[in-house]
Amino acid sequence: MPESTEAELLARVARGDTDAFSALYDLYAGALFGLALRILRNHTAAEEVLQDVFCQIWKKAGAYDLKLGKPLTWAVTLTRNKAVDRLRSTNRRAPSFDPGTEAEVAAENFLPEATNPVVSHETASMARAALASLPKDQLQAIEMAFFGGLTQTEIAAALNQPLGTVKALIRRGMLQLRESLEVLL
Numbered sequence: 001m002p003e004s005t006e007a008e009l010l011a012r013v014a015r016g017d018t019d020a021f022s023a024l025y026d027l028y029a030g031a032l033f034g035l036a037l038r039i040l041r042n043h044t045a046a047e048e049v050l051q052d053v054f055c056q057i058w059k060k061a062g063a064y065d066l067k068l069g070k071p072l073t074w075a076v077t078l079t080r081n082k083a084v085d086r087l088r089s090t091n092r093r094a095p096s097f098d099p100g101t102e103a104e105v106a107a108e109n110f111l112p113e114a115t116n117p118v119v120s121h122e123t124a125s126m127a128r129a130a131l132a133s134l135p136k137d138q139l140q141a142i143e144m145a146f147f148g149g150l151t152q153t154e155i156a157a158a159l160n161q162p163l164g165t166v167k168a169l170i171r172r173g174m175l176q177l178r179e180s181l182e183v184l185l
Contacts, residue, residue: 006071007064014062025054028072032079039083039149045090049082056082084149130180138173141166 006027012020032053036046056078064074131139144150144158156166 007066010057010061010064010071013058014064021054021058024057028075029054031072032075035076035079035147036083038147039080040087045086046083049079049086052082053079080146080149084151087149127181130177133180134173134176138169138176141169142173142177145170 006024009020009024009027013024029050033046033050036049036053037043040046040049053075057075064071068074069077134142141155141159144155145152150158152166152170153163155161155170156163159166161169
């Protein structure tokens with residue numbers, strides 16, 4: 001779905017349109033649930049986070065600003081933040097990472113499902129290729145932050161790197177992902 005249509009849905013949600021909210025839920029729920037599940041590794045907790053996120057979207061849809069990013073990016077950020085907060089509140093720690101499979105699982109869980117299975121498979125393949133093109137240190141830092149729920153400070157400690165280095169790795173990696181995916185999509 002074009003991002004302008006997604007932004008229009010959010011604008012309608014901000015005005016209290018329940019049909020637009022339902023359409024947005026159908027569009028994003030799979031991807032957001034997959035992300036929450038990946039971070040929390042608990043089905044029930046991921047469902048609760050998803051519910052919290054959609055309550056927040058309902059309440060704060062008017063605060064969304066298209067200039068700051070795509071609607072899906074905003075929803076993913078809300079989900080990640082809620083999942084990380086939940087993870088911290090239960091004092092759990094994320095498991096160790098296996099870089100060989102982490103990017104693959106992340107791409108599958110992160111991307112919204114397309115109505116056409118061929119398109120969905122092709123999009124997931126492009127996302128896996130974009131993730132695989134990252135240097136190992138950038139990929140590892142991004143995985144730990146976005147799919148492991150760790151803060152940049154926790155990542156710096158785990159990797160025995162300065163905080164500034166970790167911030168730079170994540171930033172450069174995200175910029176490279178954006179460029180790769182814009183070309184591919």
